[in-house]
Amino acid sequence: MKLGLFLLSLAYVLSQFYRAFLAVLTDVLNADLGAKPDMLATASGLWFLSFAAMQIPVGWALDTLGPRRTSATLLLIGGAGGAAVFAMATTPMHINFAMLLIGIGCSPVLMASFYVFARVYPPAMFATLGALMIGVGSFGNLAGSVPLTLAVEAFGWRETLWALAAVTVLIAIGLWMTITDPPAVESSEKGSVLDLFKIRALWFIFPLMLVYYAPAGAMRGLWIGPYVTDVFGGDAGIASLWMGVAMIAGTFSYGPLDRMLGTRKLVALTGNAMACLFCLLLGLGVAQGYWSAVALFAAAGFFGVSFPLLMAHGRAFVPAHLAGRGVTLMNLFGIGGVGLWQFISGRMHASMSPNAAQIADPYHAIFLFFAAMLAIGIVIYAFSEDRID
Numbered sequence: 001m002k003l004g005l006f007l008l009s010l011a012y013v014l015s016q017f018y019r020a021f022l023a024v025l026t027d028v029l030n031a032d033l034g035a036k037p038d039m040l041a042t043a044s045g046l047w048f049l050s051f052a053a054m055q056i057p058v059g060w061a062l063d064t065l066g067p068r069r070t071s072a073t074l075l076l077i078g079g080a081g082g083a084a085v086f087a088m089a090t091t092p093m094h095i096n097f098a099m100l101l102i103g104i105g106c107s108p109v110l111m112a113s114f115y116v117f118a119r120v121y122p123p124a125m126f127a128t129l130g131a132l133m134i135g136v137g138s139f140g141n142l143a144g145s146v147p148l149t150l151a152v153e154a155f156g157w158r159e160t161l162w163a164l165a166a167v168t169v170l171i172a173i174g175l176w177m178t179i180t181d182p183p184a185v186e187s188s189e190k191g192s193v194l195d196l197f198k199i200r201a202l203w204f205i206f207p208l209m210l211v212y213y214a215p216a217g218a219m220r221g222l223w224i225g226p227y228v229t230d231v232f233g234g235d236a237g238i239a240s241l242w243m244g245v246a247m248i249a250g251t252f253s254y255g256p257l258d259r260m261l262g263t264r265k266l267v268a269l270t271g272n273a274m275a276c277l278f279c280l281l282l283g284l285g286v287a288q289g290y291w292s293a294v295a296l297f298a299a300a301g302f303f304g305v306s307f308p309l310l311m312a313h314g315r316a317f318v319p320a321h322l323a324g325r326g327v328t329l330m331n332l333f334g335i336g337g338v339g340l341w342q343f344i345s346g347r348m349h350a351s352m353s354p355n356a357a358q359i360a361d362p363y364h365a366i367f368l369f370f371a372a373m374l375a376i377g378i379v380i381y382a383f384s385e386d387r388i389d
Contacts, residue, residue, distance in 0.1 A: 004068075004179035008113045009136045011075055011171050014164070015106035016140030017148075018079075019047055019217065022099075023225035023240050024148050028157050035092040037226045038353075041346025043092070043099040044222045048339030050103035052332045056193055058108045059328030063321075066181030067112035076172035078105025080165050087161035105168070110137070111328045112179070118315060118323040119182040124259060124388075126315060130308035131255025138251055138305075141220065141244030149237035193325045201317045204384035208272065209310055209333035211377035214370045215275045216247055216304035217338040218345060223366060224297050231360045234290035239297065246298035250305040257309070258388060264313040265386035268306050269378065275303035276374040283368030285360060307334060316387040341370065 022029075022040050029035040035043075054074075061070040082101030089095050110133065117129045151160045196202060220243050225236035254271065258264040278300035287293035311330050318326030345366045352362040 004175065005113065005116065005133075007171055007174045007178055008067075008071065008109060008116075009133055011071065011079075011106075011109040011175065012113070012133060012137030013140040013143070014075075014079065014168055014171065015109050016137045017144045017164075018083075018099075018102045018106060018140075019044075019051075020141050020221050020240070020244070021144035021148055023220065023222050024145060024237050025152070025157060026222075026225050026236065027229070028152060029092075029095065032157075033089060033092055033095065035095060036350075037222070038346040038350035039092045040095070041222055041342050041349065043095045044218075045339045045342035045346065046096050047099040047103040047106075048217070048221075048335050048342060050100045050339075051107045052336030052339055054104050054107035055111070055328040055332035055335070056325075058111055059193060059325035061108070062111060062115045062324030062328065067108070067115050068176060068179035068181050071108045071112040071179065072172050072176035074108050075105050075175065076169060078102060078107075080105070080168040080172065083161050083165035083168055087158045087165060110134070111324070111331055114311065114315075114327045115324050116182060118327060119320075123316070127258050127264070127308050127312035128255045130311055131251050134305070134308055135248055135251040135255070138244065138248040141247055142241060145241035145244055146237045193322075193329055196318065196322060196326060196329050199317050201385045201387070202314055204380055205310060205314045205330075206333050208268070208377035208381040209314070209330055210337035211341075211373040212272055212275070212304065212306055212310065213334050213338050214304075214341045214373060215279050215300040217335075218341050218370065219297060219367070220244065220247065220301055221338070222342065223345065223363065227360075227363045228290055228293055231363065232290040232293060234294075239290075239294045242294050243297045243301045246302040247305050250302035251308065253302075254306055254309050258312065262388060263386055264309055264316075264388060265381075265384055268309050268313065269382060271303045271306045271309075272374060272378050272381075275300050276371050276378060278303065279367050279371035279374060283364050283366075283371055285364050310334070313384070313387065341373065345369065 022044050026037060078101045082098045082105055086098035113133050117126055224239050224243055228234040228239045229236050257267045278296050282296050287296050314330045315326055348366055349362045356362055
């Protein structure tokens with residue numbers, strides 16, 4: 001199982017890479033395929049929405065088929081297949097289809113890990129193990145910045161995507177060969193995902209799950225690149241790299257705090273309030289130069305990665321026989337929210353850009369929108385019940 005978890009962490013590196021690499025490819029895809037930032041926002045949104053849409057069937061598959069078949073099969077067909085389609089793309093529509101496939105392929109990877117953590121390890125370790133997995137996987141964020149820029153310059157973006165497709169195939173095969181499915185839960189209780197909505201405590205966690213990842217996921221996944229390029233003439237790869245580093249540091253920082261401080265709710269509330277603040281500062285145009293903008297993006301990324309903590313908070317209310325469905329339903333809200341915000345933000349940019357007084361105005365409006373959505377989620381979450389396993 002240790003080797004299987006290692007390969008799942010590598011698969012999650014790929015998942016993090018695929019959700020973030022469009023920010024660096026903006027210029028080259030615009031030049032070769034005519035893909036504008038708003039078009040790539042749609043492609044990025046399709047990744048997140050297809051990923052989210054798969055969470056319900058993935059939850060069923062984890063509880064019934066196990067993590068081995070679920071993760072290996074989808075990563076092979078969707079992940080490797082989507083990367084191959086991307087490598088052959090000749091129009092922005094092909095990019096959309098490729099990102100949709102890749103989202104499907106990446107959809108079971110992290111949840112397969114979380115399923116194993118929930119079924120095999122002590123409950124009190126869930127947030128720490130989840131943060132460790134996400135922190136390691138977040139190195140894919142870094143790979144999707146300067147290293148990707150260098151690879152594209154040296155080999156071309158199509159060749160780079162073909163290499164990624166091959167790596168994805170190898171990891172998928174490795175997952176099939178090494179993951180050991182946990183024993184089935186012996187329980188007379190039956191249930192479906194609908195039973196999770198009967199758990200009142202989750203109602204106050206779902207709204208924050210829907211919005212918390214917009215600062216980190218949507219801005220790192222796309223908007224940081226065109227923003228620093230268009231507004232300050234800066235390097236998108238460097239900016240993405242620093243935001244990715246901050247997100248890794250934030251993930252590892254969140255991991256043990258619930259056990260250290262004896263509360264999940266207050267840690268998540270404080271962290272997301274800080275992420276909201278830095279989104280607000282970006283939206284108000286406080287950054288007057290390239291490096292000040294990078295610093296604000298990095299700060300928003302550092303505080304905007306409370307995923308393992310929120311997952312642990314929600315999982316604490318989910319019965320064991322619904323563990324797979326529970327973690328995937330939470331993930332549906334987290335990833336689906338980013339997909340929704342990317343679609344909306346893409347439309348905002350496309351509609352505002354032609355008449356904008358300043359080139360930065362559409363971006364500032366998007367960042368203010370993210371801050372407002374996050375603030376609403378925080379207010380609702382403030383009424384949630386705290387629980388430590």
